Structure formats: structure tokens, C-alpha cells
Amino acid sequence: MNKILKRTLLPSLMAASLAGVTLVPAKPAAADDQVLRDAGIGAVTNVVTGAVRGNGSVLGNAVKGGVTGAAVNGANGLRNTRNRRHRNIGQDVGVGAGASAVTGVVTGDSRDTLGNAVDGAAVGAAIHLLTNGK
Template sequence: MNQILKRTFLPSLMAASLATVTLIPAQPAAADDEVLRDIGLGAASGVVSGFITRCGSVVDNAAKGAAAGAAVNGANGLRGNRRNRNLGQDVVVGAAAGTATGAITGGCRRPLNNAINGAAAGTVIHIYNNRK
């Protein structure tokens, strides 16, 4: 019975948490170019880090990176201070979003590589946004 519950509710819980992380922060900032830039940076860095780790397809790695970019942007928007970003927070949020997206898409069966791809996206976004 416990295995049936895990197999039934865990995928829907992961999908709901991913939708909350990626879609809800993007709605109020739909006209904001910063969220689109972070999603693009995340997708590009996800493709590059996926190539380095040799895990998943280009589309899967781009999706993981884009989700990490949206999550990092949302996490910094929730703090209310987008100019003073925290590297540790960006890396952890990116890794969590990459792991969650990788679990949902199933392109790469190694959670560590999914976390590495998301963390790389969070790091690139942090470096890009703090260079100004």
C-alpha cells in the first residue's frame, strides 16, 4: 500500500511544486525582461552543462536550465532585493529546480547531474546579474 501511494502521489506532488516554482513567479512579471533573460540564461547554461555531464538531451537540459532560471528569478524577487543577490541561494535554488525538473522530465536518471545542471544555471545567472 505504501508503494502504491508513493507511485501515485509523488509525481503529482513534484509537478505541482514545479508549476508553483516556475509559473507563478512568471505571471506578475510577464512584461519584465529580467525574468525572460534569466530563463534564457538558464536554458543556455543548462545545455552547456548537460553537454559537459553527458546527461540527457538538449531539450531536456534546456528545460532544466530554464526552470532553474525562473526559480532563481522568483527567489530573488520574493526577497524584494534583486540587486544584492546571494550566490549560495542562487546555486541551491537552481539545483533544487534542476533536480525537480529532471525528475519530472526523466531525461537523465541521475539526480546529481540534474542538480549540477541546475546549480550551473543558478551560478551563471548570479554572475551575469552581479556584473553590473
């Protein structure tokens, strides 16, 4: 009896959960677009600053920049609606520097923490300049 229940119940349960998982992300969310935009800006900016400084690989710099951009977006997401549209340059640069320094340590690029912080500050400034008021 136990095998019969497993053979009957499990496939239908898996099908129902798979349908639920695929239908949930179908709702569009504007916040996701903003996170992806800031992560993209961060990745490109960090690749450029890494190339200028001659530090790290393109992929490693893109990952650090993407994480930094998402962190800057997250820090601004905690603010109220008016302040989200009018970002604070000090906050963006500070969060970018801190997030990039921490990401560098986590990814194993801890030999140049100050350089990672400078790259992150550039990411925060670029995001601020390109998205302030939008």
C-alpha cells in the same frame, strides 16, 4: 427565443473577451524581461553543462535550464528591492540545484538526480555572475 439570444449574444461576448485578452498583454513589464533573461541564461548554461557531462538531449537540457532560471529569478523576486539587486550566491546556487533536480524528476530524467542538481547549481551561479547588481 433562446436560440435568438444565443446567436446574438455569444458572438459579441466572444469578440469583447477576445479584445480584452489581446489588449491586456500590451502593457510592458520589466519583471517579464528579467524572467525571460534568467530563463535564457539558464537554458544556455544547462545545454552547455549537459553537453560537457554527456547527459540528456539538447531540448531536454534547455527546458530544465529555462525552468531553473525562472525559479532562480522567482526566488530573488521575493526579496526586497535592495536585496534583489545584490543577489546572494548561496541562494542562487541552492535554488538552481533544487529546481533542476525537481524538474529532472518531473520530466522523467530521474536517473541522474545528482547530475541534474549540479547542472542547476551551475545555472544559479551563471545567473548570479551575469546579473548581480543589475
